[in-house]
Each structure stands twice: as structure tokens, then as C-alpha cells.
Amino acid sequence: GESVGLHLPTLSVQEGDNSIINCAYSNSASDYFIWYKQESGKGPQFIIDIRSNMDKRQGQRVTVLLNKTVKHLSLQIAATQPGDSAVYFCAENPHNAGNMLTFGGGTRLMVKP
Amino acid sequence: KAGVTQTPRYLIKTRGQQVTLSCSPISGHRSVSWYQQTPGQGLQFLFEYFSETQRNKGNFPGRFSGRQFSNSRSEMNVSTLELGDSALYLCASSFGQPNTGELFFGEGSRLTVL
Numbered sequence: 001g002e003s004v005g006l007h008l009p010t011l012s013v014q015e016g017d018n019s020i021i022n023c024a025y026s027n028s029a030s031d032y033f034i035w036y037k038q039e040s041g042k043g044p045q046f047i048i049d050i051r052s053n054m055d056k057r058q059g060q061r062v063t064v065l066l067n068k069t070v071k072h073l074s075l076q077i078a079a080t081q082p083g084d085s086a087v088y089f090c091a092e093n094p095h096n097a098g099n100m101l102t103f104g105g106g107t108r109l110m111v112k113p
Numbered sequence: 114k115a116g117v118t119q120t121p122r123y124l125i126k127t128r129g130q131q132v133t134l135s136c137s138p139i140s141g142h143r144s145v146s147w148y149q150q151t152p153g154q155g156l157q158f159l160f161e162y163f164s165e166t167q168r169n170k171g172n173f174p175g176r177f178s179g180r181q182f183s184n185s186r187s188e189m190n191v192s193t194l195e196l197g198d199s200a201l202y203l204c205a206s207s208f209g210q211p212n213t214g215e216l217f218f219g220e221g222s223r224l225t226v227l
Contacts, residue, residue: 009142034215043117043203044156046215089156099146099207099216103156 012110019077021107023090026071030092035064035075039086044102047075064084077109085111115139117206119218125225131192134222138206144168145187146216147179150201159202162179162187163209191224199226 001012013019025033031052036044050057050064050073073090087108091101101104118137126132138145139191147159158171162181179189185206191198205216 036218041220043218043220045218080218091156097207098163098168099144099205100161100163100171101146101148101156101216102160103148104160105155111175 002025002027008059009105010078010108012112013080015080015082015111015113017080018057019075019111020086021062021077021088021090021109023052023073023075023104024071025073025104027092027094027102028071029094030102031095032093033064033073034091034093035062035073036089036103037084037086038089044089080109080111082084082111082113085109088096116127117204117217119204119219119222121200121222122183122220123225125227126194127227128194128196128201128212129136130184130194131190132194132224133188134202134204135221136187136189136200136204136206138187138204139217142206142217143185143195144207144209145181146187146188146205146207147189148203150203151199159195169212188202196226 017018035047036051038044048059048062050066061078065074087106089106090104120135141162144163146161148156150156160179161169176192181187201221203221205218208218
């Protein structure tokens with residue numbers, strides 16, 4: 001079946017650098033995408049979302065890019081801080097599927113001080 | 114504003130037993146979704162309830178069931194537990210309209226099956 005996947009399982013960056021986390025999706029029926037951050041011992045926390053009619057959306061220090069042609073999603077974190085260390089998941093929500101999300105496998109972001 | 118509350122946080126069961134997990138959503142939220150998180154399979158959707166009705170269901174066997182009460186609180190039940198059911202079970206709540214905002218997750222119930 002179709003699924004959401006991630007290119008890299010672990011990403012290590014220096015504090016202050018920018019981070020880019022990538023995600024590939026295959027369900028062409030998905031029209032809503034979300035990035036979540038999960039810290040150890042906690043549930044996933046919403047970071048930013050984007051709809052399929054957009055290519056880019058910016059938040060505070062984060063930007064999500066959506067390339068529907070190649071079914072690719074990315075999360076950019078500017079000036080990465082130690083507090084950004086966590087596992088990041090992308091998730092897709094197919095059209096007319098309520099709040100049923102399909103999550104990617106996750107990328108662990110490690111920020112070196 | 115209180116977040117999503119899940120109880121119990123940790124529990125240990127043996128094979129063949131059954132377990133009930135509880136989720137209290139954020140006040141005003143009418144949708145409750147359940148997810149299973151394991152190292153091998155990641156986060157997988159179990160089911161979603163909205164206004165006491167199951168709106169969506171994932172690919173899990175019938176041993177996994179749930180329900181939602183009139184106050185939007187939800188429970189999920191797993192019968193005849195198997196070792197592979199060991200996981201973190203996460204509950205998420207939202208106002209209910211799909212694709213309109215984030216899901217708010219609880220901290221989960223960690224189930225260990227021996």
C-alpha cells in the first residue's frame with residue numbers, strides 16, 4: 001500500500017546551523033500534510049502544516065516546502081537550537097479521511113552545542 | 114487549558130489478558146483518534162471517534178476496539194493480548210473538522226505485554 005517515508009533516519013547538526021528534514025509521500029489523494037516533533041517521553045507536538053494548494057508555508061523558525069510533482073515534503077529549521085533535538089515526523093491526511101493520518105518513519109535530529 | 118490526558122501512563126499485562134486505556138480530550142474537542150507507536154512499525158492509526166461514532170478505522174484486528182462517550186472521553190480496549198501489542202498508545206484530540214488544524218496528542222499509555 002501507499003505510505004509516507006523519510007530519506008534519513010538521523011540528522012546531526014551544529015547549533016546555529018539550519019536543518020532540513022525530508023519526507024517522501026506516495027498517496028496522490030493526500031491534500032494535507034503536517035510535521036510533528038516528538039521529544040523523549042512525550043506525545044507528538046504539532047509544528048506546522050501545509051495544504052496541497054500551497055508550495056511553501058512559514059512559521060516561527062520553521063518552513064515547510066511541498067513539491068507535488070515529485071511528492072516530496074521538507075521541513076527547514078533555521079538557527080537550530082539544542083531544544084530542537086527530537087524525532088520529527090511528517091504525516092499526510094488523505095482527502096475525506098477525517099483525521100486519519102499516515103505517519104512517516106521519523107528522523108532523529110541531534111543538535112551539537 | 115488542560116491538555117489531552119491519558120490513563121494509565123504505564124501498565125504491564127500478560128498474554129491473553131485484556132486492557133482498557135482511557136483518554137480525556139481537550140475541553141470542546143469532539144474528535145478523538147488513537148495511534149499505536151512501536152519502534153518497528155512507527156505511528157499507526159487505530160481509529161477515530163467523532164460524536165460517539167467511529168469515523169475511521171485503521172488496519173488492526175478486531176481485538177482492538179474503542180468507544181467514545183457523550184462527554185467526548187474515549188476508551189480503547191485490546192483483548193487477548195499478544196506480545197506484539199507492546200507499544201505506546203497515543204490519543205489525539207481535535208475539534209473534529211478534518212484538515213483544519215493540528216491534532217493535540219497526549220503523552221500516551223505505555224503497554225508492556227509479558
